[in-house]
Amino acid sequence: MSPDSHHPAAMSPVEQRVAALEALLTERGLVPEGFIEEVTRRYESEIGPMNGAKVVARAWADPQYKQRLLAGGTAAIAELGFSGPEGDHTVVVENTPAVHNVVVCTLCSCYPWPTLGLPPAWYKDPPYRARMVREPRTVLAEMGCRLPGDVEIRVWDSSAEVRYLVLPQRPSRTEGMTEAQLAGLVTRDSMIGVARL
Amino acid sequence: MDGIHDLGGMQGLGPVVHSPAEPAFHHRWQAVARALMTVVAGAAGASGGEFRHSIERMDPGHYLTSGYYEHWLTAAATLAVEHGLVTHSELEARAGGRFPLSGPVLAPAVADAGPDVGEPRFGAGDRVRVRDWHPPGHTRCPRYVRGKAGVVVRVDGTHSVPDIEAHGTARRHEPTYSVRFDAADLWGDGQRGVSVHVDLWDSYLEGP
Numbered sequence: 001m002s003p004d005s006h007h008p009a010a011m012s013p014v015e016q017r018v019a020a021l022e023a024l025l026t027e028r029g030l031v032p033e034g035f036i037e038e039v040t041r042r043y044e045s046e047i048g049p050m051n052g053a054k055v056v057a058r059a060w061a062d063p064q065y066k067q068r069l070l071a072g073g074t075a076a077i078a079e080l081g082f083s084g085p086e087g088d089h090t091v092v093v094e095n096t097p098a099v100h101n102v103v104v105c106t107l108c109s110c111y112p113w114p115t116l117g118l119p120p121a122w123y124k125d126p127p128y129r130a131r132m133v134r135e136p137r138t139v140l141a142e143m144g145c146r147l148p149g150d151v152e153i154r155v156w157d158s159s160a161e162v163r164y165l166v167l168p169q170r171p172s173r174t175e176g177m178t179e180a181q182l183a184g185l186v187t188r189d190s191m192i193g194v195a196r197l
Numbered sequence: 198m199d200g201i202h203d204l205g206g207m208q209g210l211g212p213v214v215h216s217p218a219e220p221a222f223h224h225r226w227q228a229v230a231r232a233l234m235t236v237v238a239g240a241a242g243a244s245g246g247e248f249r250h251s252i253e254r255m256d257p258g259h260y261l262t263s264g265y266y267e268h269w270l271t272a273a274a275t276l277a278v279e280h281g282l283v284t285h286s287e288l289e290a291r292a293g294g295r296f297p298l299s300g301p302v303l304a305p306a307v308a309d310a311g312p313d314v315g316e317p318r319f320g321a322g323d324r325v326r327v328r329d330w331h332p333p334g335h336t337r338c339p340r341y342v343r344g345k346a347g348v349v350v351r352v353d354g355t356h357s358v359p360d361i362e363a364h365g366t367a368r369r370h371e372p373t374y375s376v377r378f379d380a381a382d383l384w385g386d387g388q389r390g391v392s393v394h395v396d397l398w399d400s401y402l403e404g405p
Contacts, residue, residue: 124265
């Protein structure tokens, strides 16, 4: 009897499939004790857009850091303690009044985990991946990011080893803010490039 | 392969269903599926290319109607069966129903990867054209740039070629480049003031 057969009716078909694979791999001794909980905890609490927000706030507050960040994203991000899978080759692209950057992965769902965490569902679903390289101005407007017609749009398709992080423009009237206050203004979407601040 | 995963530029898929924030996992089974993929990839010694290709080989209808973590589950189960960790009938017996797996690999195994390419052939500012070819196996060269001309904007160092590593234990390393394409050159109906940058391995490219 499988460990999950107590409540088969309560499980959806996909849950039953996951439970089946988990049980078989566990019986073969391939799933280390506590491994699933550890992976879950790491992605739920250690990585996420709060990390990227600290990178952006530092770049806004410290022009020399910003220079290092744009020249070599991976090393500058590691200065703040963020590194790991999907973060070994990070390139930071800067938004300006004339240029807007936006990131997509048309082939799968590549995303800079150490700074942004796991990607949201819409980033992984077909419409965003299909449309962002073909009609970015329209998709951005639909997502609430309406850009003046003379703003150049640069789309970055993460098709190889580089993962991209957008450095949004610093909002006006934030001169007196501390770095922590600045980080509080930075959203996940602004670092993917589907929103401006 | 010209598979369903290669979505860039496809039309008719509907609006982006955006949410401003969401949890890492909506359901516990998603976290489990994610962790099991790591378990299987480790036990099978699967490369990143082999893992991605196991998703790309999903039935197209299943791919489009299931979410990201169901892709990972299907890929993990497929690799587990292909590498002899479990059998398909065991999975279906234990799940109490159908357990769809990805389709077979269509490309032959790669025995000889060929020599590494150390020095980049191109530099920033060079015009290049993407090879117009349709390999049956894994590739990270999206269909929408094949045959198109662009300009190198960045050289990114040397990396294992996914097309090779997905199909055996042989490896070849090549420089990768970020190549800028004008949207008008890609789509004809491209929107004004738009460029699309795609990161491509050396062997995907030829001179202008």
